[in-house]
Amino acid sequence: MATSTKRSRGSKPSETQTQPPVSHADQMETLHAREQGKTVMYKQDAWGHIETRFVRTQNVKAWEEKGFIVR
Template sequence: MSTSAKRTRAPKASETTAAPISHADQLSALYIREQGKTKMYKHDAWGHLETRFVRTQNVKAWEEKGFVAG
């Protein structure tokens, strides 16, 4: 029976912890990211309202998927 030693791995760059940001900063970043986009809505199979922020030129494609512009 062989014994195996546990190997440790170095954390990936994507796994490093970022400095925490405040809730207000998170909301501000979200608002900036959503500016200039169209809100699309769709009810899923469980009755939940699904929301997507899509680029204006992609509205037609999202409407074909069953979403409604809001």
């Protein structure tokens, strides 16, 4: 009888959550703090979908060249 050349795999450890779940209010506060001082820019496609980007002020001109407009 032939022996298998494959190595046996050990079982993976289950993923453990290292941080407690964050409330929605805390998530929103973190998001707003991260976006502070940035310019909000929009681009609407042919289907009416609006893409939003939070851009550093010095990069506004480059994003306008891509078709985005400032809010």
